[in-house]
Amino acid sequence: MVHQYQLNGYNIVLDSCSGSIHVVDEVAYDIIALYPDHSADEIVTTIMEKYGHRDDVTEAEVQECVEAVEGLVKAGKLYTKDTFADIAGTFKERSGDVVKALCLHVAHTCNLNCSYCFASQGKYHGDRALMSFEVGKRALDFLMENSGHRTNLEVDFFGGEPLMNWDVVKQLVAYARSVEKERGKNFRFTLTTNGVLIDDDVIEFANKEMSNVVLSLDGRKEIHDRLRVDYAGNGSYERIVPKFQKMVESRGGKNYYMRGTFTHANPDFTKDLFHMADDLGFTELSMEPVVCAAGDPAGLTPEDLEIVKEQYEILAKDMLRRDKEGKPITFYHYMLDLTGGPCIYKRVSGCGSGTEYMAVTPWGDLYPCHQFVGGEKYKLGNIWDGVTNTALREEFRSCNAYARPECADCWAKLYCSGGCAANAYHATGTIRGVYEAGCELFKKRIECAIMMKVAQEDQQ
Amino acid sequence: MERIKTLETRNLCESAKNGGCGECQTSCQSACKTSCGVANQKCENTNK
Numbered sequence A: 001m002v003h004q005y006q007l008n009g010y011n012i013v014l015d016s017c018s019g020s021i022h023v024v025d026e027v028a029y030d031i032i033a034l035y036p037d038h039s040a041d042e043i044v045t046t047i048m049e050k051y052g053h054r055d056d057v058t059e060a061e062v063q064e065c066v067e068a069v070e071g072l073v074k075a076g077k078l079y080t081k082d083t084f085a086d087i088a089g090t091f092k093e094r095s096g097d098v099v100k101a102l103c104l105h106v107a108h109t110c111n112l113n114c115s116y117c118f119a120s121q122g123k124y125h126g127d128r129a130l131m132s133f134e135v136g137k138r139a140l141d142f143l144m145e146n147s148g149h150r151t152n153l154e155v156d157f158f159g160g161e162p163l164m165n166w167d168v169v170k171q172l173v174a175y176a177r178s179v180e181k182e183r184g185k186n187f188r189f190t191l192t193t194n195g196v197l198i199d200d201d202v203i204e205f206a207n208k209e210m211s212n213v214v215l216s217l218d219g220r221k222e223i224h225d226r227l228r229v230d231y232a233g234n235g236s237y238e239r240i241v242p243k244f245q246k247m248v249e250s251r252g253g254k255n256y257y258m259r260g261t262f263t264h265a266n267p268d269f270t271k272d273l274f275h276m277a278d279d280l281g282f283t284e285l286s287m288e289p290v291v292c293a294a295g296d297p298a299g300l301t302p303e304d305l306e307i308v309k310e311q312y313e314i315l316a317k318d319m320l321r322r323d324k325e326g327k328p329i330t331f332y333h334y335m336l337d338l339t340g341g342p343c344i345y346k347r348v349s350g351c352g353s354g355t356e357y358m359a360v361t362p363w364g365d366l367y368p369c370h371q372f373v374g375g376e377k378y379k380l381g382n383i384w385d386g387v388t389n390t391a392l393r394e395e396f397r398s399c400n401a402y403a404r405p406e407c408a409d410c411w412a413k414l415y416c417s418g419g420c421a422a423n424a425y426h427a428t429g430t431i432r433g434v435y436e437a438g439c440e441l442f443k444k445r446i447e448c449a450i451m452m453k454v455a456q457e458d459q460q
Numbered sequence B: 001m002e003r004i005k006t007l008e009t010r011n012l013c014e015s016a017k018n019g020g021c022g023e024c025q026t027s028c029q030s031a032c033k034t035s036c037g038v039a040n041q042k043c044e045n046t047n048k
Helices: A026-037 A040-051 A059-074 A090-094 A133-145 A162-180 A200-209 A221-227 A237-249 A270-279 A302-324 A344-349 A390-397 A421-428 A436-459 B012-018
Strands: A002-007 A010-015 A020-024 A101-108 A152-159 A186-193 A210-216 A255-262 A284-289 A357-360 A365-367 B004-006
Touching: A002 A026, A002 A436, A010 A026, A010 A436, A020 A026, A020 A436, A026 A040, A026 A059, A040 A059, A059 B004, A090 A344, A101 A133, A101 A162, A133 A152, A133 A162, A152 A162, A162 A186, A162 A200, A200 A210, A200 A237, A210 A237, A221 A237, A237 A255, A255 A270, A270 A284, A270 A302, A302 A436, A344 B012, A421 A436
Parallel strands: A101 A152, A101 A357, A152 A186, A186 A210, A210 A255, A255 A284
Antiparallel strands: A002 A010, A010 A020, A020 B004, A357 A365
């Protein structure tokens, strides 16, 4: 499957199934588009009719270009056949019931009262609760017991606000570190926090133990404080920004992300990213569209989506400018590793929710991911008895890049791997549905990310 | 005249031969938490 698009002055041709990317001039761009349904002679005639007036386009030379296209097809770099449907389910079948990542909900409570919170202020539509050390320890044991031969295990301390249960977080990290070597495992911890309770102890511990910290900041003060408020209605920006800056400054190059959410109030979200970069000094940035119920005033409208797509282009172009000036910033969704990226098994297998990745509530219940927590019919089991709702696990196991007929002809399916099951569920009522607005934005992001790679190559 | 330039990329068909070790990061775990993308994951296969 071939996807052709023009962006930032580049003609880009993506061969989805081989992963090949070609940057071409307009003549080759048209030749490639004509190639599947036309003979070489027909292509030459059509191209000469359109470009024959140009000095640099001769019949012989067009013929040569058609042959070059043919060569790429033969080399498996263009119009590569989609032969991956058969292996789409095999990786997860081969992995059996291996679990390698947990989202630990150490606190179902929060010290902020953000109206757009998908977790309903950390409570996930249930009771407030903190995870005990015993429950957390059992969760880590469950992970080690069920991780098979996997070495790298990921645990995200999540909430609600995990710093409201900080002592337990520290005890759990200490426990994991005390047993990981003898169990042949390597824990990678992430902390996701709103920042309110960050202090020197949190900074020191997180910088030593957390391979990644995700810091929630929506950008400009007026945007952030509009929704990220405490229970008295006060904005949190002034309180948290200095703490985030101190934490990032002392992280010594270890991973972090400033993680924002944009809503109907700021579809022009690049202003927020640039504020974080230029005014606050952060370089590792992630910004996501809000996830909320239909009809929620924070939700993005169809008009917003068009603005957002433009914003992704603005962001990509500005990031290239920053690269040139030696002041690069990272945007999570524009990180593409063309030579060292994921293998085909990863690309076709889906996100792993409900199989290799699960969320654990403060009470030890298991859910397919953090976004399903609180939905009773999505309870998989618990950390003592394991997965008991095996039918649900099989439903999640069957989610992959080839699970949805709507994706059959989509060029982006080996980049999204079938998309987010939770987004699909919220938009359509089923995890096998398609969240179309999300797809549109995803495709735009990938187009921008690939364009940046093309431009970076061009500038070298 | 060079009208086509091909970027160096990992050959996905080739990766079917020795891929699938499962050591890479779970897709949603790192920074987004609300959308799935696998393209920005790093391969951690030590036997490539």
